[in-house]
Amino acid sequence: xxxxxxxxxxxxxxxxxEIGFTFIYQDGNITRGSNNDAKKxxxxxxxxxxxxxxxxxxxxxxxxxxxxGIKALVGYNYRxxxxxxxxxxxxxxxxxxxxxxxxxxxxxxxxxxxxNTLITGYSLRRxxxxxxxxxxxxxxxxxxxxxxxxNNVFSDKFSATLGLRGEIIDxxxxxENILNPQFQTLYKINDTTSWYINIGKAFQMPTVDSYYGKxxxxxTLKPEEGWTYETGIKKIYDNKxxxxxxxxxxxxxxxxxxDKDPGTGEQYAINKGDFRNTGIEAEFTHNVNDKWRYSLGxxxxxxxxxxxxxxxxxxxxxxxxxxxxASVFYSISKLTSGLTYKYLGDxxxxxxxxxxxxxxxxxxxxxxxxxxxxxTLTMNNLLDKDNYSNRYGNLDxxxxxxxxxxxxx
Numbered sequence: 001x002x003x004x005x006x007x008x009x010x011x012x013x014x015x016x017x018e019i020g021f022t023f024i025y026q027d028g029n030i031t032r033g034s035n036n037d038a039k040k041x042x043x044x045x046x047x048x049x050x051x052x053x054x055x056x057x058x059x060x061x062x063x064x065x066x067x068x069g070i071k072a073l074v075g076y077n078y079r080x081x082x083x084x085x086x087x088x089x090x091x092x093x094x095x096x097x098x099x100x101x102x103x104x105x106x107x108x109x110x111x112x113x114x115x116n117t118l119i120t121g122y123s124l125r126r127x128x129x130x131x132x133x134x135x136x137x138x139x140x141x142x143x144x145x146x147x148x149x150x151n152n153v154f155s156d157k158f159s160a161t162l163g164l165r166g167e168i169i170d171x172x173x174x175x176e177n178i179l180n181p182q183f184q185t186l187y188k189i190n191d192t193t194s195w196y197i198n199i200g201k202a203f204q205m206p207t208v209d210s211y212y213g214k215x216x217x218x219x220t221l222k223p224e225e226g227w228t229y230e231t232g233i234k235k236i237y238d239n240k241x242x243x244x245x246x247x248x249x250x251x252x253x254x255x256x257x258x259d260k261d262p263g264t265g266e267q268y269a270i271n272k273g274d275f276r277n278t279g280i281e282a283e284f285t286h287n288v289n290d291k292w293r294y295s296l297g298x299x300x301x302x303x304x305x306x307x308x309x310x311x312x313x314x315x316x317x318x319x320x321x322x323x324x325x326a327s328v329f330y331s332i333s334k335l336t337s338g339l340t341y342k343y344l345g346d347x348x349x350x351x352x353x354x355x356x357x358x359x360x361x362x363x364x365x366x367x368x369x370x371x372x373x374x375x376t377l378t379m380n381n382l383l384d385k386d387n388y389s390n391r392y393g394n395l396d397x398x399x400x401x402x403x404x405x406x407x408x409x
Contacts, residue, residue: 022062069109075104107123121148140208193235199228200228204224225252226249226251240287258270272307274306279302281297283296320357321346323343324342325343327341337363360396376406
């Protein structure tokens with residue numbers, strides 16, 4: 001059994017026509033088990049109670065120049081996680097508490113060169129980690145990046161974009177110097193049909209906190225990197241649109257989670273191995289009239305992972321193969337209401353069984369009380385399904401609802 005609660009408050013303000021400010025605070029807690037529940041630790045069953053508290057602050061300033069083509073932001077993120085496991089220690093709980101924070105800054109400028117466009121920019125990010133149990137475990141990472149994106153319009157029918165991002169990462173375990181390219185093309189077959197190609201390289205460092213814990217991963221975790229290829233056709237006619245696309249992903253050192261330790265239930269970040277996924281996606285949208293619109297989407301892929309260090313390396317399914325969605329919206333005057341359904345099926349095999357399909361229905365209704373005031377009712381998991389959010393048995397929340405009030409100034 002378990003229970004949880006989330007609280008969230010925020011403010012967003014336009015200080016001037018070009019400067020904006022946001023501040024968001026949220027906290028939550030979740031408890032699994034109770035003093036009457038038992039958990040097997042080694043060969044002994046102990047009373048089980050796990051509590052996890054999470055507090056977060058996100059704030060920042062943005063600048064969007066009206067005439068100079070400059071955009072900039074500075075931001076700060078803070079998170080304190082406090083986890084207490086009463087199953088693994090005697091007489092008190094084991095704490096897995098930590099402070100995490102980051103400072104971010106980014107500035108870019110758009111240059112209009114006739115029909116062509118050049119965007120140049122610089123970004124800075126500093127991430128900090130402190131283990132609140134063993135104060136000696138502190139670390140930080142600093143990333144400096146320069147990037148550019150150049151769009152060349154060759155003709156009324158054909159354009160191409162080349163992007164480059166160079167980054168210097170000062171890491172507590174192993175620093176990296178990387179260059180990520182991206183290439184895009186767009187060809188207009190006719191007034192209603194276009195064909196696009198997108199090829200890009202991605203690079204992701206392990207999170208700083210994943211280097212520390214009960215089973216420290218420092219020195220063993222490698223960055224995840226690889227390529228994504230996508231091409232597709234989009235057709236627009238009257239009040240309808242159709243999009244068809246095929247894609248392929250090929251990555252090394254995919255970052256994921258270990259299996260649960262049979263004694264403690266602990267999981268930690270690992271490199272799962274090589275990852276690949278090839279699939280197809282289709283989407284149909286129809287604006288029926290001024291009041292009604294709906295969309296349908298379906299995707300099929302084959303996500304697989306292979307651990308090259310295993311005694312007998314082989315490709316194994318790593319996620320669900322079928323991803324489908326459907327939505328319908330109704331708008332009239334000050335009211336907008338919509339139903340959204342999402343389905344994830346043909347999921348991977350784990351723990352001796354296939355992971356059950358995930359089926360979620362959400363109803364969202366928004367009403368403008370005045371030009372500055374809005375109230376929104378969101379009802380999640382309307383079908384009250386026991387949905388597995390992941391392969392490890394963690395469930396989505398049962399049917400729940402929330403009311404949001406927003407005022408703009």
